Amino acid sequence: MVGIIRYIRNIRRSGLKQWWRNMQYIGDAKYGALKGTDEFGNRYFENLDPEDEVPGRHRWVDYAQHEYHASQVPPEWHSWLHHIRKDPPTEDPVMQNLSPAWKSHWVENLTGTRGAFKTYNTAAPKMTAWEPKVANRSGSLQ
Structure with missing residues (x-):
């Protein structure tokens, strides 16, 4: 019963629009x-x-x-x-x-998004994939 009274009191304080937003985003009728x-x-x-x-x-x-x-x-x-x-x-x-004035602005963690940091390598690979070379046959079978 106490929870319902708190719920109704917070709806009255915040208004119907803010109550709906709170229910969608935080799942509770809060007012502060x-x-x-x-x-x-x-x-x-x-x-x-x-x-x-x-x-x-x-x-x-x-x-x-x-x-x-x-x-x-x-x-x-x-x-x-x-x-x-x-x-x-x-x-x-x-x-x-x-x-301090030199401090950069806070940036959210972008892991898992398109803005995530991705490393890349500039060194040549140590191993390369085998690529077959086709040679012409000099003799023909008849």
Whole structure:
């Protein structure tokens, strides 16, 4: 009964459109405070109300892409989601001053996609396949 009340309360708070999106992407009716957005457009939420969320499930990410996976979360947001850091990167002064100007942008893991890194060899092969050579016969049989 408590689960149904929580479910209906979160539908009222988030609205029908957001509820439907949450059901399609995360499979639960969640509602929380927006803590920030990363460079990919992923949105990060937190709900500290013990009546609404189970401890350990009170931080979550709403992915911007339909085909999503965990490597689309940058390291600074990953550390906040998994309780390595208390404050989100948007509020943590250490995280804001940590990234040097020369640091490249985070790129998701592209393994298994067309954008995956593929090595190639520039050295000549040590073994080659046998190619038969056809020679003309000088004599003919009659």
